[in-house]
Amino acid sequence: QVQLVESGGGLVQAGGSLRLSCAASQRTFSSSDMAWFRQVPGKEREFVAAITWSVGRTYYADSVRGRFTISRDNAKNTMYLQMNTLKPEDTAVYYCAADLGLRSTTATMYHEEDLYDIWGQGTQVTVSS
Numbered sequence: 001q002v003q004l005v006e007s008g009g010g011l012v013q014a015g016g017s018l019r020l021s022c023a024a025s026q027r028t029f030s031s032s033d034m035a036w037f038r039q040v041p042g043k044e045r046e047f048v049a050a051i052t053w054s055v056g057r058t059y060y061a062d063s064v065r066g067r068f069t070i071s072r073d074n075a076k077n078t079m080y081l082q083m084n085t086l087k088p089e090d091t092a093v094y095y096c097a098a099d100l101g102l103r104s105t106t107a108t109m110y111h112e113e114d115l116y117d118i119w120g121q122g123t124q125v126t127v128s129s
Contacts, residue, residue, distance in 0.1 A: 002026055002118055004096050009123030012086055016127070020081040022096030022120060033099045035110060036070060036081050038092035038125075045095070047111035049081060059110045063089075086127045093122040 003025040012018055022034070035050035049070040050059040058070050069082040079096060097116035107115035 004120035006123035050110035
């Protein structure tokens, strides 16, 4: 089965940049959508960004729009999240997810957690002030 592994997290000062990667253990379906979510202690996981594999359409949460860029490299079977102008509020564990159509769901929007079937283990991003 497909496994997703995040990497690239770390400690950075406010205003700095990081690039996260999400690598699949095997080739994914080109029609599958993928997304980044993040979670901080005491809060629910929140949507960050999403991208379609078929046409590359992107979607962003208001909190990161203009600062973060989601992209993919199908040849490498990898998705990326370029994070610029980082703020302390961006500190969280970042998870990548994929919608492979493995189960039925009522979710239809890219920002809904229940849309996605496969999740990575997460990578920590810490932004200091």
